[in-house]
Amino acid sequence: MRKLMVMAFVSLDGVVQGPGGPDEDREGGFTQGGWAVPFFDAAMMGLMAEGAARMGALLLGRKTYDMFAAAWPLTTADDPIGARLNAVPKYVASRTSPELSWRNSTLLDGDVADAVRKLRQEEGGEIQVHGSGDLVQTLLAQDLVDEFHLLTFPVLVGSGKRLFGTGTTPGAFKITGSTVSETGVVISSYVRDGALTHGLLGPETGNW
Template sequence: MRKLVVTAFMSLDGVVQGPGGPDEDREGGFDQGGWAAPFFDEATIARMAEFVQRLDALLLGRKTYDIFASSWPLAEDDDPIGSRLNAVPKYVASRTASELTWRNSALLEGDVADAVRKLKEEDGGEIQVHGSGDLVQTLLAHDLVDEFQVLTFPVLVGSGKRLFGGGTVPGTLGLTGSTVSDTGIVISTYVRAGALAHGMLGPETGNW
């Protein structure tokens, strides 16, 4: 069973829309694009390179695919992130894409959730999702994510698409690692840890 990992750049108030540039995603009138860029330093880029070396395949929504396909093929051959992204198989969830120009790219056929389940059942290594906010909501609604790599930036964006939308299946996550960059990015890794538990807090319960 292959592991599916979602890597997300998230503001402190949960927004994942348009972190990389002003025109990355203006859907819904979003005008705060590029909010993550000022916080990237060499150490964070090195950490992202470590993440990317783990992947065996990319799973992307159409918008993120188009952004990556116009950018990463321009990377130098010795770029640790670009060289890996360019080399691995890329699976695209889209009903509108007519041509996939980035090498080693293929369109998922049929129902997205069913197609992703089949990918996970194949032999192979880690499947990573980067960006792809709308696709992530589908994966969450069908409980297909095994691990989250969340980079939380010390900003409040206000409006915008959230990482965990209304269709998220309740559950518990286990924190397996966390570091803080010099610019204040909290980089945390979470894995699935079972069903959501419930209880009560208060002095009358002795649990306070």
């Protein structure tokens, strides 16, 4: 079974909307776009390139696909991230039937969750989801995420779309790696670790 990994830029208050620019996603009247940009440095780009090297396929929502398709094909051959994104199969979840111009792109048929389950059963490398906030909510609700790579930025955005919505399926994860960039971004990886468990904390229980 293929692993499905979600990579997200997230603020301290959980916002994932519009990290890359003012006009990236203004849905809901969002005005804080571009909040992640001042924190990027060479070390962060290097870590992202390492993640891209593990990519066997890219799974995107329609809005993120359109943004990626407009930018990444223009990158030069010596850009390791762009080269990988251009080369791998790309699967797109959309409520409409768009024309997909980026090479190696396929529109998912039928129910998105069922289509993703089929993809995970196929042979191949890691399926990665970048951005695609609405799609991520569907994947979380259907318990289809195996791993998170989170870049947590030291900012409070205030309002906007959150990474973990109300439909998130409970579960446990374990951290497999963590580092802090020179600009203060915490870069962490988490993998599934079974079901959510519960306990009781207090001096009367001895768990204090």
